[in-house]
Amino acid sequence: xxxxxxxxxxxxxxxxxxxxxxxxxxxxxxxxxxxxxxxxxxxxxxxxxxxxxxxxxxxxxxxxxxxxxxxxxxxxxxxxxxxxxxxxxxxxxxxxxxxxxxxxxxxxxxxxxxxxxxxxxxxxxxxxxxxxxxxxxxxxxxxxxxxxxxxxxxxxxxxxxxxxxxxxxxxxxxxxxxxxxxxxxxxxxxxxxxxxxxxxxxxxxxxxxxxxxxxxxxxxxxxxxxxxxxxxxxxxxxxxxxxxxxxxxxxxxxxxxxxxxxxxxxxxxxxxxxxxxxxxxxxxxxxxxxxxxxxxxxxxxxxxxxxxxxxxxxxxxxxxxxxxxxxxxxxxxxxxxxxxxxx
DNA sequence: ATAGGGTGCTAACAGTGCCG
DNA sequence: CGGCACTGTTAGCACCCTAT
Numbered sequence: 001x002x003x004x005x006x007x008x009x010x011x012x013x014x015x016x017x018x019x020x021x022x023x024x025x026x027x028x029x030x031x032x033x034x035x036x037x038x039x040x041x042x043x044x045x046x047x048x049x050x051x052x053x054x055x056x057x058x059x060x061x062x063x064x065x066x067x068x069x070x071x072x073x074x075x076x077x078x079x080x081x082x083x084x085x086x087x088x089x090x091x092x093x094x095x096x097x098x099x100x101x102x103x104x105x106x107x108x109x110x111x112x113x114x115x116x117x118x119x120x121x122x123x124x125x126x127x128x129x130x131x132x133x134x135x136x137x138x139x140x141x142x143x144x145x146x147x148x149x150x151x152x153x154x155x156x157x158x159x160x161x162x163x164x165x166x167x168x169x170x171x172x173x174x175x176x177x178x179x180x181x182x183x184x185x186x187x188x189x190x191x192x193x194x195x196x197x198x199x200x201x202x203x204x205x206x207x208x209x210x211x212x213x214x215x216x217x218x219x220x221x222x223x224x225x226x227x228x229x230x231x232x233x234x235x236x237x238x239x240x241x242x243x244x245x246x247x248x249x250x251x252x253x254x255x256x257x258x259x260x261x262x263x264x265x266x267x268x269x270x271x272x273x274x275x276x277x278x279x280x281x282x283x284x285x286x287x288x289x290x291x292x293x294x295x296x297x298x299x300x301x302x303x304x305x306x307x308x309x310x311x312x313x314x315x316x317x318x319x320x321x322x323x324x325x326x327x328x329x330x331x332x333x334x335x336x337x338x339x340x341x342x343x
Numbered sequence: 344a345t346a347g348g349g350t351g352c353t354a355a356c357a358g359t360g361c362c363g
Numbered sequence: 364c365g366g367c368a369c370t371g372t373t374a375g376c377a378c379c380c381t382a383t
Contacts, residue, residue: 133369141371159350170372175352 004132005039005057011105012083013042019107020118022046042081042103046116053081053101059132060084061091061102063319064209070098071328079113085125085132092121094319137180138210140218141169144293145177146207149197151307152296156187156195166295204309204335212317219293223285224274231277232262237304240273242266243292245306246314250326252305254333257326263314265292265306308334 009026017024023045037054044051054075058065061084074080082102087095095102096110096119103109106123136142144167149155155163160174167174178195181187186203188196197203226232237244244252246263264270266289273279279287298307305311308330315327 136370139370160352161350171351172353172373173371176371178351 008057008059008085008105009039009042009055009083012103015105015107016103016109016118019109019120022116022118027052037075037078039083042083044111044116049116051079051113051116054078055083056080057083061087061095062209062213062317063091063094064212064313064316066091066094066098066100067316067319067324067327068205068208069100070324071331081111087121089121092119098319098321134210134214135180135184136173136176137184138206138214140215141173142177142180143207143211143215144169145174146181146203147211147294147307147309148296150200150204150207150309151294151298153197153200156197168293168295201336207309208313208316211313215293216290216317219290221288221290222269222281223283224279224287224289225282225285226277226279226287231279232259235273235277237264237273238302240266240270241268242270242273242289243301243304243306245310246288247323247326249305249311250315250323250330252303253300253308253311254326254329256329257322260286261318262287263306264289265310266290267292 013024013026016022025043025045026040027043028040037056039055039057041052041054044053056069056072058069061082069080069082072080079101082095082100084102084104086106087102087104087108092102092108092110096112099112101111103111104123106125108120108123109118110120111118137146145163148163148167155166158166160171160178163169164171164174169177178187181197181203182189186197186199188198190196232244232248243249243265244263245265246261247257247259248262251257251259264287269289279285292306294307300306300308312327312330312335315323315330
């Protein structure tokens, strides 16, 4: 385990013990569990009871992180706890609401094992602890490249210049990204100019966590409002050189969801659509129009549907229960088998 | 063997956004 | 509003591979 991870856990455990007066001990991994929980366990003693929580570490927590952790399978008989650097008050609330146990290095925590109940939020990030820098891989340019790679696995073997051209990123950037991928164990050189993405699903999840924070806000979001809540139902969006994302896209491919918010990806503002459907521009509108950041073709584009990975990410980023359920279905149907080429 | 272009890589530069 | 940190691009260099 990396030293950084270990420091994180030790820091959080000490802070929680100090703040509550409860006995909290960190146990590094025991061989029996293999590498299912490589970060080990925390044991909490309370009155004459004790619990062992399997640790999942995340340096930072966002709504997408919470959504992903919630859908992560657990070993039977093991409670899990998320250990993080710092949970903001809204994230603490969200984790409690979703039922995700956590503790951070600032002394915030949610632990609910009756009769033991701890919920602490609002402790500030320690002064001396500045947030860990984000790798280039998860910055806007990196996220564009990784998105293309995840959707087109064969692209790892392309020359850097070609990757740069397709992803609208500079040549030098591609090198940064590939180096990060190698360093983090997501890419290996096979020799003979062959490369391979390893651990595509963990990479996918990291992408989903970073996308809403780093790339999405840069996509020139414009918000609109419509009078008729069902205005989108009979629109063939492909006619407008655009595609549905988020809840509408999910509703169309899963037939599960009743969309409340509308996300449209369009390279140009779809003036015709806006006029025909009488969409009004307003800062609080629940219709978002944003610019796509991919150029490759994919299976659903002809139906006016964004790539499934993007739909999944937009759903997870809402942190909404129903959306997370639907996102799971999309994950199982479109994303879980990385070797399928028909995505 | 050699020329030439393609490829990976690097460091300096520029643009951006953030914070006081 | 101005300085500062950081991200991403540009330009150029060295090392291949390939065709003649």
